[in-house]
Amino acid sequence: xxxxxxxxxxxxxxxxxxxxxxxxxxxxxxxxxxxxxxxxxxxxxxxxxxxxxxxxxxxxxxxxxxxxxxxxxxxxxxxxxxxxxxxxxxxxxxxxxxxxxxxxxxxxxxxxxx
Amino acid sequence: xxxxxxxxxxxxxxxxxxxxxxxxxxxxxxxxxxxxxxxxxxxxxxxxxxxxxxxxxxxxxxxxxxxxxxxxxxxxxxxxxxxxxxxxxxxxxxxxxxxxxxxxxxxxxxxxx
Numbered sequence: 001x002x003x004x005x006x007x008x009x010x011x012x013x014x015x016x017x018x019x020x021x022x023x024x025x026x027x028x029x030x031x032x033x034x035x036x037x038x039x040x041x042x043x044x045x046x047x048x049x050x051x052x053x054x055x056x057x058x059x060x061x062x063x064x065x066x067x068x069x070x071x072x073x074x075x076x077x078x079x080x081x082x083x084x085x086x087x088x089x090x091x092x093x094x095x096x097x098x099x100x101x102x103x104x105x106x107x108x109x110x111x112x113x114x
Numbered sequence: 115x116x117x118x119x120x121x122x123x124x125x126x127x128x129x130x131x132x133x134x135x136x137x138x139x140x141x142x143x144x145x146x147x148x149x150x151x152x153x154x155x156x157x158x159x160x161x162x163x164x165x166x167x168x169x170x171x172x173x174x175x176x177x178x179x180x181x182x183x184x185x186x187x188x189x190x191x192x193x194x195x196x197x198x199x200x201x202x203x204x205x206x207x208x209x210x211x212x213x214x215x216x217x218x219x220x221x222x223x224x225x226x227x
Contacts, residue, residue: 036218043205044205100162100214102159
């Protein structure tokens with residue numbers, strides 16, 4: 001069975017500092033990996049995705065993530081955060097099955113402080 | 115830009131009552147999903163729907179739940195007899211293909227009293 005682990009429930013960081021949000025997954029089959037962002041009282045918005053090809057994927061708002069198969073990780077990074085990046089970030093995995101359902105991690109609250 | 119919409123944004127109901135949550139997926143999408151997020155917890159898959167039938171459902175999706183695409187545009191989630199533990203944010207999502215990005219709606223917050 002697939003699962004996603006986000007070890008950090010909350011990451012406080014100062015504005016303009018770099019940040020890394022960690023995500024590890026487990027799966028016995030080929031996976032597709034996603035990062036979604038949830039701003040307060042809003043739905044989920046896709047930041048970036050890994051389906052195949054280059055292991056470094058770039059997304060919206062200056063975020064990027066690197067797929068590391070040997071470490072089963074898909075960490076999210078941004079070199080310089082803004083106050084507006086304060087949100088909940090969810091890592092998700094789906095398999096190569098017919099439905100492509102998403103399995104989400106527990107989320108990481110990125111709290112950017114001035 | 116096309117988007118997934120959901121109504122109502124907030125639904126309050128008494129335990130034991132039936133509720134119907136409505137979603138309008140993106141018009142040319144073929145795959146539809148419901149997820150839920152209990153307050154403070156992770157987003158959980160409930161059910162996926164393709165070609166007018168359920169393609170997969172989780173163990174959460176028991177006999178009290180049903181989904182329907184009644185008119186080719188709406189996609190509904192019905193909870194027949196709500197329980198306190200059904201209180202959650204319910205998200206609808208749609209996708210143009212099985213491996214495509216899923217677009218999420220803003221959610222319906224269901225409160226069962």
